[in-house]
Amino acid sequence: MNSIHSKRSLRPRKRGRPFLYFIIPAALTVGVILVFPIIYGFGLSFFNWPQVDDGTRAFIGFKNYLDLFQDSLFWRSLMLQLGFIFIAIPIQLVIGFFVAILFNNDFPASGLLRTLLLLPVFVLPVLSGLTWKLMLQPRYGVITYLLSQIGLEFPQGILSDKSLAYAAVIIQDIWRMWPFMFMILYAGISGISKDLIEAAEIDGASFYQKTFKIILPLLRGTIATAILLRTIDALRIFSEVFVMTKGGPGSDGTMLFSLYIHKQAFQFGKLGYASSMAVVLIVITLLFAFGLVRKNMDIDTA
Amino acid sequence: MTRKNKKRLRAWLLFTLAIIIVMMELFPIYIVVSNGFKRDLDIRTSNPFSFKFSMRSYQQVFEKSDFIPSISNSLIVGLSSTAISLIFGSMAAYGIARFKFKGRKGLSYSFLVSRMVPQIALSVPIFILFDRLGLTDTHISLILAYTSFNLPYIIWLLLPFFASVSPSFEEAALVDGCNKKQVFWRIFLPLTAPGLVVAAIFAFIMAWNEYIYALVLTGNTTKTAPIAVNGFMGQYAPKWGQLAASGTIILIPVIIFTLALQRYIIKGLTAGGVKE
Numbered sequence: 414m415n416s417i418h419s420k421r422s423l424r425p426r427k428r429g430r431p432f433l434y435f436i437i438p439a440a441l442t443v444g445v446i447l448v449f450p451i452i453y454g455f456g457l458s459f460f461n462w463p464q465v466d467d468g469t470r471a472f473i474g475f476k477n478y479l480d481l482f483q484d485s486l487f488w489r490s491l492m493l494q495l496g497f498i499f500i501a502i503p504i505q506l507v508i509g510f511f512v513a514i515l516f517n518n519d520f521p522a523s524g525l526l527r528t529l530l531l532l533p534v535f536v537l538p539v540l541s542g543l544t545w546k547l548m549l550q551p552r553y554g555v556i557t558y559l560l561s562q563i564g565l566e567f568p569q570g571i572l573s574d575k576s577l578a579y580a581a582v583i584i585q586d587i588w589r590m591w592p593f594m595f596m597i598l599y600a601g602i603s604g605i606s607k608d609l610i611e612a613a614e615i616d617g618a619s620f621y622q623k624t625f626k627i628i629l630p631l632l633r634g635t636i637a638t639a640i641l642l643r644t645i646d647a648l649r650i651f652s653e654v655f656v657m658t659k660g661g662p663g664s665d666g667t668m669l670f671s672l673y674i675h676k677q678a679f680q681f682g683k684l685g686y687a688s689s690m691a692v693v694l695i696v697i698t699l700l701f702a703f704g705l706v707r708k709n710m711d712i713d714t715a
Numbered sequence: 716m717t718r719k720n721k722k723r724l725r726a727w728l729l730f731t732l733a734i735i736i737v738m739m740e741l742f743p744i745y746i747v748v749s750n751g752f753k754r755d756l757d758i759r760t761s762n763p764f765s766f767k768f769s770m771r772s773y774q775q776v777f778e779k780s781d782f783i784p785s786i787s788n789s790l791i792v793g794l795s796s797t798a799i800s801l802i803f804g805s806m807a808a809y810g811i812a813r814f815k816f817k818g819r820k821g822l823s824y825s826f827l828v829s830r831m832v833p834q835i836a837l838s839v840p841i842f843i844l845f846d847r848l849g850l851t852d853t854h855i856s857l858i859l860a861y862t863s864f865n866l867p868y869i870i871w872l873l874l875p876f877f878a879s880v881s882p883s884f885e886e887a888a889l890v891d892g893c894n895k896k897q898v899f900w901r902i903f904l905p906l907t908a909p910g911l912v913v914a915a916i917f918a919f920i921m922a923w924n925e926y927i928y929a930l931v932l933t934g935n936t937t938k939t940a941p942i943a944v945n946g947f948m949g950q951y952a953p954k955w956g957q958l959a960a961s962g963t964i965i966l967i968p969v970i971i972f973t974l975a976l977q978r979y980i981i982k983g984l985t986a987g988g989v990k991e
Contacts, residue, residue, distance in 0.1 A: 430816065434810075434896060435899065436806075436807055439807035442799070443826060450841050451837065454837065462843075519726060522730070530740055537923070537965060539926045540747065540966065544747050544962070547955055558763050592740065651833075651834070652941075656948070675927075678839050684843060694833055694835070698833055702827075
């Protein structure tokens with residue numbers, strides 16, 4: 414007891430709480446423009462709330478959520494979203510991993526090339542979507558053209574076929590984001606001690622053994638983090654797909670989750686219903702976010 | 716072959732492989748840039764590899780479209796939200812990094828997690844709230860919306876910078892009679908200047924690239940550059956040349972910053988998400 418008290422009294426006694434001066438502006442701002450809208454949106458999900466007030470705005474309890482379960486397009490958009498994540502991210506992981514292995518060697522200009530690889534990650538999502546749309550145009554799109562040279566013709570256009578459009582949207586994301594995986598894995602690999610790998614080489618380890626028996630197990634934590642970060646990011650994908658396909662072809666070809674929210678809210682004007690979907694999306698995202706926080710976060714070593 | 720030659724050969728083979736990967740990866744960017752120097756008509760009527768150099772698309776973008784005002788909107792909104800986020804964010808990062816207080820962890824984790832909430836989920840309540848306040852189609856609405864993701868981001872990006880400053884600077888200043896506020900403004904800000912620059916650039920790029928809030932909150936007077944670029948898709952026939960030309964222009968700052976920030980990119984991309 415005594416010692417604790419004396420320790421306390423050693424610290425200079427500060428008047429008031431000086432940290433408040435530093436924290437309050439940010440906390441207030443985030444509270445007003447981020448936390449409050451989230452709560453407001455949660456409340457909204459219990460209302461019938463047409464965008465133009467026609468007198469039918471009313472509290473309807475859980476009806477939006479019950480309707481959600483009956484809405485086949487909701488389930489389809491959820492499936493498309495999950496499919497997107499389960500296809501795109503593993504492919505990004507594999508490409509990113511092998512390219513990271515490649516760049517773990519010494520060769521000329523590797524630093525510059527590594528940075529160049531990252532450019533697509535920063536390209537405006539809108540521009541990325543539009544560029545792929547251009548490349549996939551019938552006749553004059555460069556990808557369509559190249560495919561036709563090897564005998565694959567798509568006279569209707571690739572983006573007007575449901576499965577092809579879905580594939581295109583996924584490939585667009587793979588193109589944009591595998592370098593993100595690459596960068597994180599590269600950082601992880603270059604953190605592995607060179608001695609360890611050299612020792613294995615001296616012992617006559619093959620490329621396969623080095624890669625899968627030594628590097629891969631040591632990267633487990635990094636890979637898990639990369640997947641979590643990517644998943645949280647992929648759950649919010651919107652702009653690229655919106656400008657590429659608007660969720661089409663048809664009514665649901667590439668209607669990923671956030672596109673369906675946007676459609677319900679701003680095309681059909683059902684803001685309450687869209688909010689219930691937004692709540693579902695937030696809950697899913699937070700599950701992954703908490704996973705990430707629990708796994709990695711420590712403010713004192715951040 | 717000697718051992719040295721063998722090693723050299725291997726390096727050049729790896730280099731060639733890396734070059735091929737980079738070229739394939741950058742091909743879509745090449746497509747944007749090269750199409751900006753073609754005319755709309757030529758793009759749609761000829762084979763994608765034919766190239767007739769023309770500045771016509773750039774001319775049209777500058778003379779006849781709403782692209783220039785949209786650039787200025789993007790700059791106003793991006794710079795303002797970056798400035799607010801940087802001031803409040805650096806203060807908060809300092810507060811979290813250098814003070815022990817109750818609820819410190821909870822507070823900083825809520826900053827982190829709130830940033831991960833998808834923008835589309837926030838767009839509905841934000842749209843209604845700003846609509847009621849009469850703020851749609853104003854710069855203020857976008858500045859606030861962009862600050863909502865930039866501020867928490869900057870706090871987490873800056874935490875390690877503030878945490879790494881040696882306590883001796885602080886102690887010396889306190890002994891010299893500075894109070895905590897002066898310590899922050901006079902000692903810590905100059906010491907963490909590189910971090911502040913990196914944070915500002917990343918925040919600006921995120922605002923520059925943003926599309927969802929711009930789509931929902933802006934009208935004709937405040938539309939940002941990404942909205943204007945998408946506008947070249949037109950109602951009937953896409954103006955690909957002008958789209959590519961304007962796309963190239965808004966890509967320039969992004970490319971410059973990516974190359975300039977090489978060293979900090981991992982930190983910037985994963986702020987708060989990766990233990991170091």
